Amino acid sequence: MSGPTLTIDLQKLTANARLLVGRCAAAGLSVMAVTKATCGAPQVARALLAGGATSIGESRIENVQRLRRGGIVAPVTMLRIPSVSEAAAVVEWCDASLNSEAAVIDALSQAAVEAGRVHDVVVMVELGDRREGAAVDDVGPLAERVAALPGLRLAGLGTNFMCASGVYPSLKALDLLARTVEDVEARCGFRLSVVSGGNSSLLPLLDTARLPARIDNVRLGASLLIGENSWTGGPLPGLATDAFLLEAEVVEVKVKPSLPEGETGRDAFGERRSFVDRGPRRRAIVNLGRLDIDPAGLRPHEAGIEVVTASSDHLILDVTETAETGDGAVIGAVGSRIAFEMDYAALVRGMLSPYVAKTVLVAGGGAAPERRVEALMPADITAAAATEAFAETLAEMGYAAAITPLADAPESEAAIVAALGARAVPLLVVADRTGLSPLFAALAAGGARLGLLWLDARASADPDDAGEAGVLARALAGGAVAMPEATVLVGLQGASRAEQRFVRDHQLLALTMEDVDLLGVREVMRRAIGKASEATDGIVLVLHASAAKGMGAASGDSGLSYRECSLAMEMAAASGHLAALALTGLGDRPSPAAADAAFGYLASALGKRILGA
Known part of the structure; x- marks a missing residue:
């Protein structure tokens, strides 16, 4: 493959899932695996389900269709608030959806009745991050509305942290969610089947605190896929960070001054960059650019390689400090390939890029049996x-x-x-x-x-x-x-x-x-x-x-x-x-x-x- 390639190691994904599912189970939490960063890749969903995840979370109908057509039969929840215009599609393809608007809930009810189905609704509660969710005082009436509408089942409540505003989850906020659950159950007269306490940002909290007993579910994406700690951006202990590995081919290697020459302004993407004079440096260019990836989220897999900058089609690397490989080859030689791990943003861009080929490793990383x-x-x-x-x-x-x-x-x-x-x-x-x-x-x-x-x-x-x-x-x-x-x-x-x-x-x-x-x-x-x-x-x-x-x-x-x-x-x-x-x-x-x-x-x-x- 001459162009950039993103290789997906399913064994590492299953291992990540097993570790996190076990850790969450000890805290009384089931795991919903969020596959939206992979565009609903069925192989990825299957690997995470094999590791113990009980359901799949998605944010695009197209991704859910890809999962279903790929043979995924596990429950799928629509994470993005459905629009009124896509209510029928959400009911057709998804088992459940996260909701916070009465008009959308009404549309889901009508679509479910027309389709002869029962659709599960999780009412989202606003607890500080200022993404989706009804105010705490409005949750009870909204939940009662769901419970009374035909074609819908009030499945539970949920909330979200560290997505829109970066607000950390806290025991104070989760206690408020638990009390809201009790209020809704008293109003509706039955026990809710799911209380989703948030996303991967809950995991660091498990190390220092016991969550309220009513929190019984967590939605995991970045932690499962790339072992990312949402609080620090670093790795979570014991998890593979390279289940997704991006490779690109070196197309130029030259020694160049580390400082640009001439007056500088904005680059092609409107950014002003500053550079440090480090003298002449050995630089390599690979066939990967901002059209494919977020360069700020790349971590070279080999030691001694630094990401300098990127244009639309080229990623510029400093390879001065690289060593020879075991067979005497030079890392970063023209025609060789350089591998990168990715943060969540870079993974999303890479999976979306039509110019990056995707390949899936079979068990053991060798040829298919x-x-x-x-x-x-x-x-x-x-x-x-x-x-x-x-x-x-x-x-x-x-x-x-x-x-x-x-x-x-x-x-x-x-x-x-x-x-x-x-x-x-x-x-x-x-x-x-x-x-x-x-x-x-x-x-x-x-x-x-x-x-x-x-x-x-x-x-x-x-x-x-x-x-x-x-x-x-x-x-x-x-x-x-x-x-x-x-x-x-x-x-x-x-x-x-x-x-x-x-x-x-x-x-x-x-x-x-x-x-x-x-x-x-x-x-x-x-x-x-x-x-x-x-x-x-x-x-x-x-x-x-x-x-x-x-x-x-x-x-x-x-x-x-x-x-x-x-x-x-x-x-x-x-x-x-x-x-x-x-x-x-x-x-x-x-x-x-x-x-x-x-x-x-x-x-x-x-x-x-x-x-x-």
């Missing part, structure tokens, strides 16, 4: 033309695929266990639901905590049925394969009384075709994936031919449409949680059309999109 699919299916299907086309599609998507005929149950189980151990995706294709037993046995033997996402017209959850109608009930017996609390049924078209009782007794999330019609498949799958992936090591996705049109007579005309099922599979792929995949209900010898449709859905679940993987 080989992606493999280990497929087991009946011999007749293995030899079908649709299977050959499916294998070619997988190859085009970058998968190494092995497609082998089904053996007896123990051998199939062993093959699936081996696939999981090699971090391949096991794919089992069987004639009917009873053929899923090797997959379930292998998953149970592995001991992983897995969610189960089952797309089927029937619940298959009759505990007294030894055949197809009891397959799911047997899979959930004792939580051996999947946990009932992480099991989701999607696309149900019917259920017997016994199946209905099983679903209720085990508190399974069942999203029927009625739910698909009411909510749309995107919202249904968002809820389903969120439930199946919460506190699990991955998702087992089971697709029955009856769930969607195109897979034979079993699908009928009342299931998911082709696009609905394709979108459901695409969202499963984008979530990044897929651990295993199964296709059932086709029979031993499906028609070419049914096989084509089914393998098309499977390809989507593995990442195939219209314009590529």
Whole structure:
């Protein structure tokens, strides 16, 4: 890459999140990860959620759309006060929003009613920073208004520090927030579910004081992303400050006087700069400028490099004090690259710049591991033309695929266990639901905590049925394969009384075709994936031919449409949680059309999109 590059180390972000989530948990605080500085990068959000953050905070609808389309199903809160004109979009894409204006709240209520949704509202309290928030005396009436409006749920109160005016958080201000919470709860007659005490600026306060017990949430951005101490601008102990590393190429190196020659005025950006005479200095110019970055927020990664100044397109560095590298190369030679850590302002500018390439490090910082699919299916299907086309599609998507005929149950189980151990995706294709037993046995033997996402017209959850109608009930017996609390049924078209009782007794999330019609498949799958992936090591996705049109007579005309099922599979792929995949209900010898449709859905679940993987 010849231009500037911003490299994102997801492992360091997850490690930062784990440390801060643990520290906040000890103080009774849950963590909302704020991703607005990264323009809603789904990979970043996923890394922070993996570190224990419970939700995502964003400030732009475009960023929230990017998160959702990238497979993020965790709750997302709109941090910037919604405008009246974007109320409908906020309700559509966000679970909650921070609010302080009655007119906006009214617009959110109307939008939520029209969309058939319930939107959470957090009323913001002004406690000194003079950003958003109602005065303390006005919070109670505003909260009562939210509680009374249809389509809205008064979720809690929040406040903010050190954003607009740099006001430090204090115990006095937080005590006032806690008392305001008690007043609102007395007025409304119920307990608020969240009290957000501020942002990363709360963290230094945790070292010296105990926060009021009612403060139970904090919104963290700079601390999670770059380990920044909001009070000092320096690093927070134990956190990585280089999870985002900016590199640029040296395009000139010359020894020049340290003082400009001639009368000086304002530079190209209207600033007047002063310089100290340090004699001749070795200076390097890299291909990075103010169009890309805030130079004041750059910290050279290597010792001995100083940032002097910057123009639109050039960053000027003093490299006089740099040493040689271990292999004798000179740091700052033309054609070499120089790396920089960034403060929050510089990170935002770098992420926004279209001229800075963004790249994500995979685990360990090396090359991406080989992606493999280990497929087991009946011999007749293995030899079908649709299977050959499916294998070619997988190859085009970058998968190494092995497609082998089904053996007896123990051998199939062993093959699936081996696939999981090699971090391949096991794919089992069987004639009917009873053929899923090797997959379930292998998953149970592995001991992983897995969610189960089952797309089927029937619940298959009759505990007294030894055949197809009891397959799911047997899979959930004792939580051996999947946990009932992480099991989701999607696309149900019917259920017997016994199946209905099983679903209720085990508190399974069942999203029927009625739910698909009411909510749309995107919202249904968002809820389903969120439930199946919460506190699990991955998702087992089971697709029955009856769930969607195109897979034979079993699908009928009342299931998911082709696009609905394709979108459901695409969202499963984008979530990044897929651990295993199964296709059932086709029979031993499906028609070419049914096989084509089914393998098309499977390809989507593995990442195939219209314009590529």
